[in-house]
Amino acid sequence: MNILLLMDPFIPVPPIYYGGIERVMYDIACKYKEMGHEVTIIAGPNSKSPGRLITYGQNGELNPALDLKVLAEVARILCKELKKHDVIHNFGRLVFLVPFAWFKIRKVQTYMRYIDRRNIQRFDSLRMRNLAYTAVSDVIVATGKTTKSNWHTVYNCAPVNYFTFRPSVPDNAYLVFLGRIERCKGLHSAIKVAKLSSKNLVIAGNISTLPHEISYFEQEIKPLIDGNQIRYIGVVNNEQKNVLLGSAAALLTPIEWVEPFPIIIPEAFACGTPVLGFNMGGVPEGISHGSTGFISETVEQMAGHVLRIHELSRAACRKEAETKFSDTVIANRYLDIYKAISHKGTKTQSSTKI
Structure with a gap:
C-alpha cells in the first residue's frame, strides 16, 4: 500500500522534545516502511521520513487561525501526489481535505484533541467520499461523532522495542512527572502528591511560552523546587x-x-513503569486499575495510591505496552481502517473501537 501522511507544519516530524501527534505519526510511518509499505510524509521544515519527504510552511507556534497560504500550498502538493497513493491519512487540519472531498482516494482524519462537532457536521453536509475519522480515546470520539460519520478509537502508540524494560526498581525510586508544564497538566498536584507521600519527584518537560503559563511556573511551581x-x-x-x-x-x-490520551502512558508502560492518573479525559482508558496503575479522584487519594505502588506489576505494564499500545499493533489497526474504506463510496457508517 502507498500511504501519504499529512501534518501541520508548525512542529517538525518527529519532534526532538515535546510533540505528541507528530511523534506518533513518525513512529507509525517507520513501522509501515518496515512492513513493506511505501510512505510519504508531508510536514514542516526539519522533518524526517523513513520514505519520501515533502516539506512546506514554517515551524513555529501553532496558529489557531486558518492560514490561506498554507491551505493553498497543501492543496497544490496533494494535487500532485494523489495519483501516487492509496490513502491520505491526515493528522493535521480537517480543512486540508476539503478540495478532495469527492475524490475516490481513501481518507482518514485523526484527532488527538477535543473536537468541535460543528466542523464534523459541516463535512457531513459535503457528503465526503471514502472518509473515516479516528480519535485517540473514546472520550475524544464522543466529542466529534455524529450520526452520519464513521468513527474509530485508535489509541496512541509507542515503539516498545526502543524502551528498556526494567522489571524492578529500588524501594526509594522517585516519582516522575513528564510533559508540558501548564496548569492543566497538574504539576502542582503532582508536587503535593510527592510531599504527602514523602517521595521524591523528578520533573521533566518544557515550560509553556504562554504568558499566563509562565506566571504559573514562576509563581506556583518554581518556589517548590528545592533541588x-x-x-x-x-x-x-x-x-x-x-x-x-x-x-x-x-x-x-x-x-x-x-x-x-497521553503518549507518555504507553511509553511508561514500555519501561515497566506504572501510571497514576486522575479520572479525567482519556487517561482512565489507558490504566488497568490495580494492575498497571491507579485511577484517583483527588490528590489525597493519589498520595495513598503512591503507597500501594508495590501492589502493581511492572511485567503487566510491559505486556500492556506490547499487546495494546505498541507501534506494531496501532499501525496494523490503522491499516485495517484503510482497507475497510470503500473505493466506490462511503460505507454504511459505524463506530468501531480497535
Missing part, C-alpha cells in the same frame, strides 16, 4: 526519557482537563 525532594531537570530527549521513565517508581498524570 532535593522536588527536582526539575528541563526537557529530555528520547534517550534521556528512556532512563528517566524506566528508573521511576511510577509516572504521575494528575491532569485537570479533557486530556485526549
Whole structure:
C-alpha cells in the first residue's frame, strides 16, 4: 500500500522534545516502511521520513487561525501526489481535505484533541467520499461523532522495542512527572502528591511560552523546587526519557482537563513503569486499575495510591505496552481502517473501537 501522511507544519516530524501527534505519526510511518509499505510524509521544515519527504510552511507556534497560504500550498502538493497513493491519512487540519472531498482516494482524519462537532457536521453536509475519522480515546470520539460519520478509537502508540524494560526498581525510586508544564497538566498536584507521600519527584518537560503559563511556573511551581525532594531537570530527549521513565517508581498524570490520551502512558508502560492518573479525559482508558496503575479522584487519594505502588506489576505494564499500545499493533489497526474504506463510496457508517 502507498500511504501519504499529512501534518501541520508548525512542529517538525518527529519532534526532538515535546510533540505528541507528530511523534506518533513518525513512529507509525517507520513501522509501515518496515512492513513493506511505501510512505510519504508531508510536514514542516526539519522533518524526517523513513520514505519520501515533502516539506512546506514554517515551524513555529501553532496558529489557531486558518492560514490561506498554507491551505493553498497543501492543496497544490496533494494535487500532485494523489495519483501516487492509496490513502491520505491526515493528522493535521480537517480543512486540508476539503478540495478532495469527492475524490475516490481513501481518507482518514485523526484527532488527538477535543473536537468541535460543528466542523464534523459541516463535512457531513459535503457528503465526503471514502472518509473515516479516528480519535485517540473514546472520550475524544464522543466529542466529534455524529450520526452520519464513521468513527474509530485508535489509541496512541509507542515503539516498545526502543524502551528498556526494567522489571524492578529500588524501594526509594522517585516519582516522575513528564510533559508540558501548564496548569492543566497538574504539576502542582503532582508536587503535593510527592510531599504527602514523602517521595521524591523528578520533573521533566518544557515550560509553556504562554504568558499566563509562565506566571504559573514562576509563581506556583518554581518556589517548590528545592533541588532535593522536588527536582526539575528541563526537557529530555528520547534517550534521556528512556532512563528517566524506566528508573521511576511510577509516572504521575494528575491532569485537570479533557486530556485526549497521553503518549507518555504507553511509553511508561514500555519501561515497566506504572501510571497514576486522575479520572479525567482519556487517561482512565489507558490504566488497568490495580494492575498497571491507579485511577484517583483527588490528590489525597493519589498520595495513598503512591503507597500501594508495590501492589502493581511492572511485567503487566510491559505486556500492556506490547499487546495494546505498541507501534506494531496501532499501525496494523490503522491499516485495517484503510482497507475497510470503500473505493466506490462511503460505507454504511459505524463506530468501531480497535
